Amino acid sequence: MSTNGTEMVKDAIYQACLNLDEKKWDDWLNQCDDKFQYSVTAFSPEIGKDMKYLGLNHNELKEYFGLLPKHNTDHSPLRRHATVYSVDVDDNGKTAEAVTSFLITQEMFDGVNAPLDTGENHLFVVGKYHDKFNIDNGQAVFTKREARIHTRRLDKGSHWVF
Amino acid sequence: MPARNQEQWEKKPDLKLGEWVDSRIYSDEEIFEDELRNIWKKAWIPLMHESELPEPFDFRTAIIAREPVIVVRGPDNKIRAFLNVCPHRGMAVDRRPAGSFLTGEPSGNAKHMTCMFHGWQFDMNGNCVEIPRENAGYQGRVTKEGQGLRRLRCETKYGGIVWVCLDDKVDCDVEGWTGGCLDCIKDSLDEEPLEIFHYHKAIIDCNYKLWHDTNSEFYHDYMHYHNRITGFDDGYFARKCAAFDNGHVNVGTFTVNYGEYEVADDRGDLTFPHLPPNNWYMVDMFPGVNINLRGSAVRMDLMTPLSANKVMIEFRGLGLKSDTQETRERRIHHHNTIWGPFGRNLHEDLVGIAGQGVTMMPNSEPRRILQGRHEGLYIHDEVGMRHFYETWGKWMDRLPSDPSKKYEPGLVVGPEMPPAKGISSFPGKVAAE
Numbered sequence: 077m078s079t080n081g082t083e084m085v086k087d088a089i090y091q092a093c094l095n096l097d098e099k100k101w102d103d104w105l106n107q108c109d110d111k112f113q114y115s116v117t118a119f120s121p122e123i124g125k126d127m128k129y130l131g132l133n134h135n136e137l138k139e140y141f142g143l144l145p146k147h148n149t150d151h152s153p154l155r156r157h158a159t160v161y162s163v164d165v166d167d168n169g170k171t172a173e174a175v176t177s178f179l180i181t182q183e184m185f186d187g188v189n190a191p192l193d194t195g196e197n198h199l200f201v202v203g204k205y206h207d208k209f210n211i212d213n214g215q216a217v218f219t220k221r222e223a224r225i226h227t228r229r230l231d232k233g234s235h236w237v238f
Numbered sequence: 239m240p241a242r243n244q245e246q247w248e249k250k251p252d253l254k255l256g257e258w259v260d261s262r263i264y265s266d267e268e269i270f271e272d273e274l275r276n277i278w279k280k281a282w283i284p285l286m287h288e289s290e291l292p293e294p295f296d297f298r299t300a301i302i303a304r305e306p307v308i309v310v311r312g313p314d315n316k317i318r319a320f321l322n323v324c325p326h327r328g329m330a331v332d333r334r335p336a337g338s339f340l341t342g343e344p345s346g347n348a349k350h351m352t353c354m355f356h357g358w359q360f361d362m363n364g365n366c367v368e369i370p371r372e373n374a375g376y377q378g379r380v381t382k383e384g385q386g387l388r389r390l391r392c393e394t395k396y397g398g399i400v401w402v403c404l405d406d407k408v409d410c411d412v413e414g415w416t417g418g419c420l421d422c423i424k425d426s427l428d429e430e431p432l433e434i435f436h437y438h439k440a441i442i443d444c445n446y447k448l449w450h451d452t453n454s455e456f457y458h459d460y461m462h463y464h465n466r467i468t469g470f471d472d473g474y475f476a477r478k479c480a481a482f483d484n485g486h487v488n489v490g491t492f493t494v495n496y497g498e499y500e501v502a503d504d505r506g507d508l509t510f511p512h513l514p515p516n517n518w519y520m521v522d523m524f525p526g527v528n529i530n531l532r533g534s535a536v537r538m539d540l541m542t543p544l545s546a547n548k549v550m551i552e553f554r555g556l557g558l559k560s561d562t563q564e565t566r567e568r569r570i571h572h573h574n575t576i577w578g579p580f581g582r583n584l585h586e587d588l589v590g591i592a593g594q595g596v597t598m599m600p601n602s603e604p605r606r607i608l609q610g611r612h613e614g615l616y617i618h619d620e621v622g623m624r625h626f627y628e629t630w631g632k633w634m635d636r637l638p639s640d641p642s643k644k645y646e647p648g649l650v651v652g653p654e655m656p657p658a659k660g661i662s663s664f665p666g667k668v669a670a671e
Contacts (some may be wrong), residue, residue: 077311116580122298123290123554125443128570130580146463162567171316186442189587231440232588233579 081165081211085172088216089207093156093178099236101141108218109210112133116223116238129225130237149235150187154180154200156238161204169211171219173196178223180238184237186230200226201238227234240349241270250606256649257610259638261626264445264598264607269641275635276634277525278303278657279404282391282415284527284540285309287556288317288398289433295339295349295362299332301542301550304364307328307390310339310351312362315568319392320364324353325385331360351387364389396420396644397427397556399538414521417483422490423519423531429511432536435570436555438579440588444595446526446541446549446628452587453520453528453539453621454487457611461590464582467498477617483652485524487622491517501584504591505572508534508565510558516558522622524629535573553577553584601633606639612652621652 088107100161105112112134112213132140165172177225182200184193203225209216223238249259263269286309299312299322308331313572322330325582331353339349350359350367359368364387372382376398391403393412401412408415411607441607442449452458461464463670473492481487494516496504506515510531513519518532526541526549536556541549555577557569576583597605609627613619627638631645638649 081516118438121337121439122337125291125435125437127438128438128567128574129436129438129578130574131567131571141500142581147582148461148589150585150589188592215472228438230438230579231442232424233440233581233585235580235582235585237580 081169082163082183083170084211084214084216085163085165085174085207085209086160087207088209088218089158089160089174089176092218093158096196096236096238097153097155099153100148101111101137101144105138105141108134112218113220114136114223114237115221116225122228127237132153132237140237147235150185150232152185152187153183153189154236154238155183156180158205160212164229165211171203172211172216174205174207174209176207178205178238200234201225201230203227203238205238251608253608253610254650255340255637255639255646256628256651258606258608260604260640261602261607263596263630263636263638263641264447264594265546265547265600265602266641267626269636270445272432272634272636273525273543274303276635278306280408280545280633281525282393282401282403282408282410282412282525284396284399284427284529284538285319285402286400287398287432287434287538287554289431289556289559290336291317293338293340296336297332297351298336299334299401300400302537302618303543305404307402308332308349308632309349309392309402310362313349317392317394317400318363319387319390319400320360321390322558323388324358325356325366325387326356326358326369328351329353331387337619344423347348358385368569395431396424397536399427410519415484417486419480419482419486419521419523420529421489422488423441423510423513423521423529425512426531427536431559433559433561434554434574435557436553436568436578438553440551440553440579441544442549442551442588442592442595443547444549444591445598446543447630448594448598449539449541449549449551450522450526450528450626451609451623452591453530454522454626455609455611455618455620455622456489457618458587458590461586462546462583464499464576468495471495475617477653479615479617479619480619480622485626485633486522487625488519488521489617491519494518496533503570503572505534508568508572510534510536520566524626524637530577532576535569535577537573547595547598553579565670610650615652624649624651643669 087230115131160176163174181197185198206222208220291311294313298305307323309319342348344360345354345357352359358369366382366385393401395412440661478490521529530537538554539550555573609620609623611620628649637643
């Protein structure tokens with residue numbers, strides 16, 4: 077485990093990627109503060125506006141994940157390739173902000189034409205995480221994540237968060 | 239019945255004409271080209287919302303039936319549409335999805351549309367105002383006066399929706415085109431200015447009509463856990479479909495029990511003007527438009543057919559321009575938890591049509607697609623699709639159940655019903671037949 081705030085933040089972000097890649101929703105939520113706020117945002121040059129595609133707090137995310145089995149969905153796995161670009165730890169070492177660039181690929185499974193495209197990977201979403209953390213007990217805990225995406229052609233979309 | 243053999247499988251269904259269609263209408267390239275020519279180039283298309291070009295000299299580009307369109311707001315605040323084609327060499331006059339002509343471009347001046355290729359410039363009325371070295375090259379044979387852009391019929395109507403028609407000879411305006419199908423939500427849309435807050439698009443490998451079918455029938459609500467849990471009560475099953483001229487359909491309202499879905503919250507206090515709390519109207523317009531007023535937000539889908547088995551669907555979300563930031567955030571939340579790209583229902587619907595696209599690829603075996611549910615025009619009656627395809631058959635002069643044959647009158651649609659001129663069914667007030 078890291079003792080350095082910057083490294084703690086990086087560890088948290090990369091661990092979150094692993095948890096989300098594996099759809100370990102509870103494990104990811106355990107990395108988040110009870111007051112965690114999550115959003116997917118984008119700027120649309122088409123309409124000249126900032127948009128919020130999804131906005132949920134910790135409890136809503138938990139309910140959202142809990143309802144997934146009741147919904148039909150595209151089960152094609154999403155996987156993140158992330159690079160932490162910057163980490164700013166405040167002077168007292170208690171909070172931090174980070175910017176992480178990510179690409180999300182989709183491994184086709186049952187979304188379109190399984191006999192043909194199963195196993196194919198394609199780029200699904202491009203964006204940056206803008207994360208905020210509390211640092212306590214040697215751990216960086218997510219208090220906010222804005223997944224700001226540059227993709228607006230989202231085709232079928234997804235029930236899975238980034 | 240046991241699984242069918244080939245002969246049984248290929249047999250025509252024991253249903254009347256109009257109660258099924260042949261899947262070739264979803265996959266045949268020749269039919270698709272006929273559709274562009276006979277339908278899409280003759281229909282009024284609600285291309286965008288006026289708030290997408292809020293200031294004078296703002297513009298937005300679009301496509302109808304492969305034709306590039308540019309919509310601009312002039313200095314007189316009037317919205318006009320033109321083919322986005324330079325009359326010189328056919329270059330797109332502007333290549334961006336949207337922007338402002340207040341700033342000059344490398345090839346041209348501010349407040350002009352400029353074709354970057356050779357610097358021909360046009361004002362916001364589409365007049366040609368600059369041809370570089372006009373006299374030196376053309377000696378009066380080609381002049382600015384004769385080189386305006388191709389103007390298109392354009393109206394801003396029903397809550398600020400911008401409608402464009404490619405064909406000058408179509409003998410109706412937008413109001414005539416709608417045939418009354420929007421009357422049920424007209425007051426709600428027109429009470430005060432609306433504003434767009436959401437845009438994204440999907441390109442799906444399927445025919446555009448499959449998306450329109452999905453929007454036109456509610457039987458697929460069984461696919462949506464959200465809808466089963468928030469609807470499926472007496473009010474839901476009392477919703478009635480109404481058919482209108484030109485192939486349009488609307489579906490009456492009922493009260494959605496949003497509180498039954500854990501992540502949803504009641505939206506009664508933000509319901510649009512003139513609509514009972516948490517009520518929901520849906521209007522499906524021929525040939526590929528859906529306007530959906532669900533309580534606190536408007537969703538508008540516009541289909542742009544790209545090929546026989548490829549469609550672009552643009553999704554827009556609209557609220558009231560007067561919204562406070564807090565109110566707008568709630569509307570956006572309501573809209574996106576169901577209809578956003580990461581919402582509950584939209585994803586399921588799109589997975590559904592993608593699966594249909596797989597079974598109806600070009601040159602695949604013709605199949606019979608059923609639309610024969612009759613439930614007294616109530617919510618799971620498939621009259622919406624039958625009405626659409628009756629109109630489609632007339633416009634295409636093809637029989638939907640055998641598109642190699644000419645259209646013939648008498649397709650089963652549904653019982654004669656008066657078009658709904660207002661609210662057709664308040665929640666639970668219409669007794670089931």
